[in-house]
Amino acid sequence: MSKKKSMTISAILFLALIVIIVVLERMLPPTHIALAVLKKGCIYSLVAVSMNLLNGFTGLFSLGQAGFMLIGAYAYAVLTIPVADRASVYMYFDGGIIQFSVPVFVGLLASGLLAALCAWLIGLPVLRLKSDYLAIATLGFAEIIRAFFQWDKLGVVTNGSNMLRKYPTFSTTLFPFLVSAACIGVMVLMINSSYGRAFKAIRDDEIAAEAMGINLAKHKRMAFCVSSFFAGVGGGLLAMYQTSIQAMTFKSSMTYEILLIVVIGGLGSVTGSCLASFLFIASSEWWLRFLDTEMTIGGFKVPLLRSGFRKVVFSVIIMVIVLFARRGIMGDREFSVDGICRFFKNLGKKKEVKQ
Amino acid sequence: MSTNVLRVSDITMQFGGVVAVDNLSLEVNEGEIVALIGPNGAGKTTAFNCITGVYEPSNGAVSFYGKELVESYPHGKMKKLYKGENVGKYTKRLVPTPDKITKEGIARTFQNIRLFSTMTVFENVLIAKHMRAKQNLLTATFRLNHAEEARMRAETLELLKMQHLDHLRDEIAGSLPYGIQRRLEIARALATNPKLLLLDEPAAGMNPQETQELADFIRQIRDEYKLTIFIIEHHMDLVMRISDRVYVLDFGKLLAHGTPEEVQNNPHVIEAYLGVSQDA
Ligand SMILES: Nc1ncnc2c1ncn2[C@@H]1O[C@H](COP(=O)(O)OP(=O)(O)O)[C@@H](O)[C@H]1O
Ligand SMILES: [Mg+2]
Numbered sequence: 222m223s224k225k226k227s228m229t230i231s232a233i234l235f236l237a238l239i240v241i242i243v244v245l246e247r248m249l250p251p252t253h254i255a256l257a258v259l260k261k262g263c264i265y266s267l268v269a270v271s272m273n274l275l276n277g278f279t280g281l282f283s284l285g286q287a288g289f290m291l292i293g294a295y296a297y298a299v300l301t302i303p304v305a306d307r308a309s310v311y312m313y314f315d316g317g318i319i320q321f322s323v324p325v326f327v328g329l330l331a332s333g334l335l336a337a338l339c340a341w342l343i344g345l346p347v348l349r350l351k352s353d354y355l356a357i358a359t360l361g362f363a364e365i366i367r368a369f370f371q372w373d374k375l376g377v378v379t380n381g382s383n384m385l386r387k388y389p390t391f392s393t394t395l396f397p398f399l400v401s402a403a404c405i406g407v408m409v410l411m412i413n414s415s416y417g418r419a420f421k422a423i424r425d426d427e428i429a430a431e432a433m434g435i436n437l438a439k440h441k442r443m444a445f446c447v448s449s450f451f452a453g454v455g456g457g458l459l460a461m462y463q464t465s466i467q468a469m470t471f472k473s474s475m476t477y478e479i480l481l482i483v484v485i486g487g488l489g490s491v492t493g494s495c496l497a498s499f500l501f502i503a504s505s506e507w508w509l510r511f512l513d514t515e516m517t518i519g520g521f522k523v524p525l526l527r528s529g530f531r532k533v534v535f536s537v538i539i540m541v542i543v544l545f546a547r548r549g550i551m552g553d554r555e556f557s558v559d560g561i562c563r564f565f566k567n568l569g570k571k572k573e574v575k576q
Numbered sequence: 577m578s579t580n581v582l583r584v585s586d587i588t589m590q591f592g593g594v595v596a597v598d599n600l601s602l603e604v605n606e607g608e609i610v611a612l613i614g615p616n617g618a619g620k621t622t623a624f625n626c627i628t629g630v631y632e633p634s635n636g637a638v639s640f641y642g643k644e645l646v647e648s649y650p651h652g653k654m655k656k657l658y659k660g661e662n663v664g665k666y667t668k669r670l671v672p673t674p675d676k677i678t679k680e681g682i683a684r685t686f687q688n689i690r691l692f693s694t695m696t697v698f699e700n701v702l703i704a705k706h707m708r709a710k711q712n713l714l715t716a717t718f719r720l721n722h723a724e725e726a727r728m729r730a731e732t733l734e735l736l737k738m739q740h741l742d743h744l745r746d747e748i749a750g751s752l753p754y755g756i757q758r759r760l761e762i763a764r765a766l767a768t769n770p771k772l773l774l775l776d777e778p779a780a781g782m783n784p785q786e787t788q789e790l791a792d793f794i795r796q797i798r799d800e801y802k803l804t805i806f807i808i809e810h811h812m813d814l815v816m817r818i819s820d821r822v823y824v825l826d827f828g829k830l831l832a833h834g835t836p837e838e839v840q841n842n843p844h845v846i847e848a849y850l851g852v853s854q855d856a
Contacts, residue, residue, distance in 0.1 A: 407717060414716040415706050415725065422692045422703045429690035432628065434678040434707030434768055443713060489694075553694065 230558045235402070242394050251392070254507050259394045261506070262499040264458045267401040269482040269494040270408055271451035276480070277488035277553070278412055279444040280424030281348070282356045284476050285340075288363025289449040291471035292339055293332035293456025295370055298385040298466055299378060301328040306387040311380055318377040325389050329400065329457045336453025337446045339366075344442040360473060370468040379468070386465035397458050404451050409491055411447065420444050424489075485542055486549050493551030509534060579606040580642065581772050581804045582627070582682075587636035588660035589622050589828075596622040597633075598828035599661045604772070609798060609805045611815045611836075614825035615848070620808045621687055623825070624774055628684050629674040635660055640680055640772070646670055679707055683770035685761045687777045687808075693750030697741060697760055700749050702732045704767035732767065738800075739763040755786055759793075766801060773797075775807040779814050787811055791818050816840065824848075 242259065249256055268286060275281045300323045302310055311317035323331070347358045369375070371382040379385075391397065411417050419440050422430040431437055460466045482501050486493030512531040516523045542549075554560070582604040589597040597619040604610045612620050626633040629646065634654050637647040649666040650658035692700050705728035711721040719725075736742040741763055744752065749760060758778060765773060775794070779787045791814050798805050809815045815822060816836045824831040824845050832842045839845055 410719070411713070411717040414719075415702075415709060415711060415721070415728070416713055416716050418695070418699055418703055419706050421695060421699075425692035425694055426690045428630065428674075429686070429692065430703070431630075431674040432678060432684055432686075432690075433704050433764065434675045435703070436673065436675045436707075438673075447713070 227558045227562075234558070239395065239398070242398060246394055254510075256394055258499070258503045258507050260391075260397050260462055262502045263394070263397040263401040264455055264462060265479065265482060265498040265502055266495040267404050267458065268452055268455035269479050269486065269498050270405050270491050271448045271455065272479050273483045273486070273488065273491065273494045274408055274412070274420075274451075275444055275448040276483060277490070277494075278417065278424060279420040279441065280427075281441060281444065282352050283359040283445070283448075284356045284473070284480065285359030285363045285449075286452050286479050287471045287473060287475040288359075288366040289336040289340065289452035290456030290459060290475070291363070291366055291370060291468060292336045293453030294460035294466050294471070295379060295385070295456075295468070296332040296335040296453065297328045297457035298388045298460050300331055301325060301388045302385070303387065303389075310385060310387050311377070313383060314376045314380065317380070325461075328388075329454055332457030333450040333454040336456070337450035340446045340449030341442065344445045345438075348438065348441045348445060360476070363471075363473060363476065367468050367471055382467070382469065384465045384467050385460075388460070390461045390464050397462065400454070400458060404454055405491065405495070408447070408451060412491070416440070416443065481539060484549055485539070487551035487553055488549065489553035490549065490551035490555055492556035493549055493554075496556070497550060504538070505531075505535060578608075580604075581606050581608075581640065582806065583639045584623070584627065585637045585639070586662045586665065587623065587626050587633045587638065588658075588662075589619070589626050589631060590634040590654065590658060590660060593657065593659075595659055595828050597626065597825075600636075600825070600828070600830055602823050602830070602833070604804055604806050606804055607798070607802075608820045609794065609807065609818050611819035611822045612806065612808045612825060613810070613812075613815055613822060613839075614831070618825040619828040620825055621776055622828075624684060624776055624808065627677075628682060628774065629672050629677045632669075632671045634658060635662060635666055637666055640682060643680075644670060645672065645677060645680060675707065678768055678770075681769070681771040682774065683765035683768045683772075684774035685758075685765055685776055685778060687780065689754075689757050689761055691749040691757055691761060691764070693748070695749055696746050697749055697752070698732060698736065698745040700760060701735060701764050701767045702728060704764055705731060707768070735763060735767050739766075754781060758782075762793075762797070766797065770801075770803065772804045772806065775805065775809075777808050777810055779809060779811045782811075784813075787814050790814065794818055 246256065268290060272286050275283050299319060303322050304320060307320065308316040343362055347355065347362070350358055370379045373381050375381070419430070419435050422433065422435060423437065423440060427437060478501070482497045483494055485501065486495070486497030509531045512526055512534055513528050514526065516526050580603055584600060584602045587597055587600045588595065600623060612623065614620055622631065625631040626646070627638050633646065633648050635649050635658065638645045647666055647668045647670040649669070650663065651669070692703065709721070709724050709728055711724050715721040733742065736745055739759065741760060744756065749757065752760065762775070762778065779790050782790060794805060794807070795818055797803060807819070819836055821834065822836050822839045823833045824839055826848045831848055832839055832845050834842070
């Protein structure tokens with residue numbers, strides 16, 4: 222199939238998704254769980270793809286994602302709270318020292334840039350470490366950042382361990398969808414560019430990549446900064462979604478969730494990460510909810526169903542996936558219009574052979 | 577008198593207490609095919625790694641077309657441990673990373689093939705064009721470098737055609753037969769536009785027929801790309817057939833050097849190396 226044709230079909234599919242979202246928003250009550258899942262799914266897709274860029278495409282096992290999201294979330298919230306509301310938000314810190322506020326998109330851009338700047342600063346020492354050590358160092362960084370943002374002395378900026386709120390949020394699902402889609406689009410373009418190839422070369426064989434003239438330190442740092450930039454934007458979106466944030470909530474368990482999504486979706490598959498994000502969020506927040514509530518059918522109390530059981534089932538499902546589909550749903554392949562057409566063609570061929 | 581391409585001066589590489597390369601000096605001149613031979617564990621690959629920046633030598637220097645590329649002297653813990661010679665002769669530390677060396681014009685292959693195994697044949701070669709492309713992360717991402725990208729692709733395709741690999745361009749490198757992987761690795765090294773090519777046991781695992789073809793191939797690329805070639809090899813017949821000069825390494829030390837005939841008839845060499853391989 223020609224490139225043009227498959228691009229047209231992809232564009233049509235994208236528009237169809239937008240239409241579906243608009244229709245769902247019209248039909249469902251605004252508090253319906255499906256809409257919440259869609260919003261959070263979009264945000265997690267973005268963060269998962271950004272993590273995949275590092276872990277799946279460049280082969281750097283980093284666990285700092287929650288830290289960079291936190292930086293992004295705070296950058297967004299701190300910069301966009303309207304001046305009039307600052308006194309009430311920063312009530313323990315005399316209204317804070319920042320007495321201006323920027324528009325939403327500038328705030329999101331700042332989220333990404335600040336996260337990228339931090340990545341650039343810690344990149345030099347941290348990226349020299351290999352595999353497990355890199356994971357430990359980045360995990361440590363995320364924990365330090367979390368403590369740092371709760372530090373009282375910084376309260377005039379970060380509000381200490383108190384909540385940040387009253388910053389602009391979004392009501393329509395289209396907002397996180399479009400922002401995430403644009404960001405993921407940029408990452409896909411990059412993965413398919415000369416630099417993306419260099420990242421994959423580093424993943425496949427560092428020594429050979431270096432022998433091909435690829436500057437390891439520079440390219441690793443680049444991947445790290447880009448990944449952190451988009452994690453930061455994702456953090457900003459998450460802040461908007463949650464309407465209020467606190468550093469406390471950006472625990473390492475958040476990084477593990479995203480890592481799980483990346484692994485389930487397939488290391489090195491962008492569409493896998495997106496698909497897995499929605500499945501993960503839908504399962505953990507919606508489809509498996511019923512496991513947490515006690516249920517009686519015709520006077521018979523269903524055993525095991527109680528608060529917390531959902532987590533047990535969820536863990537079992539993940540273990541099964543990791544055991545039986547070690548390379549994730551997609552492996553390192555991508556979900557594409559071309560691929561689907563080929564799949565159906567092959568299906569047709571097989572049937573013909575049988576006849 | 578032809579120009580000197582590579583000059584290795586008093587290189588010693590010591591790992592802890594093990595001296596893998598001991599005070600090695602050698603020269604390779606323009607247009608030559610020079611072989612480095614020696615029993616297993618003699619330090620041949622280690623010597624390559626010192627030239628290409630994979631290891632920082634414990635002592636000694638490397639220059640390329642008269643320009644100093646690498647220099648080091650025992651420092652840190654090695655100060656006390658160092659067992660080699662020429663202490664104090666080198667006083668500078670110049671240790672570029674391997675990518676810098678490649679940019680200078682030295683390409684190499686590896687003893688145990690190192691391809692980008694999940695990438696296609698085409699991409700494997702295309703990677704070599706990345707380092708010299710006029711682009712940055714933004715222009716590449718937003719396709720503002722399309723002229724440059726098109727040039728990279730065209731050059732890659734041309735090289736693949738010349739190496740008769742273009743029919744395999746979309747195959748995944750890791751799934752190719754061994755012999756083709758070896759050829760692809762050489763093609764990939766050529767794609768960096770080197771002046772000097774280092775080949776580490778390119779005939780390993782090949783049968784006599786394939787080895788013969790490889791000999792012709794090496795001479796052919798030397799002439800076609802105006803290369804100088806420095807080759808580590810185990811197959812004595814290949815070495816004798818193609819090389820202009822031979823260096824023999826044993827336990828890290830230079831044992832002999834000269835034309836293939838001279839080396840073949842050197843009693844030390846026969847004892848240390850040829851004798852062993854004739855018994856085997
Ligand atoms: N990174 C290293 N650390 C410790 N010892 C090494 C290292 N690399 C090579 N050596 C040692 O150096 C010696 C020479 O190895 P090598 O250069 O691979 O030999 P050759 O290529 O001639 O077969 C061997 O004894 C090997 O164990
Ligand atoms: Mg070797």
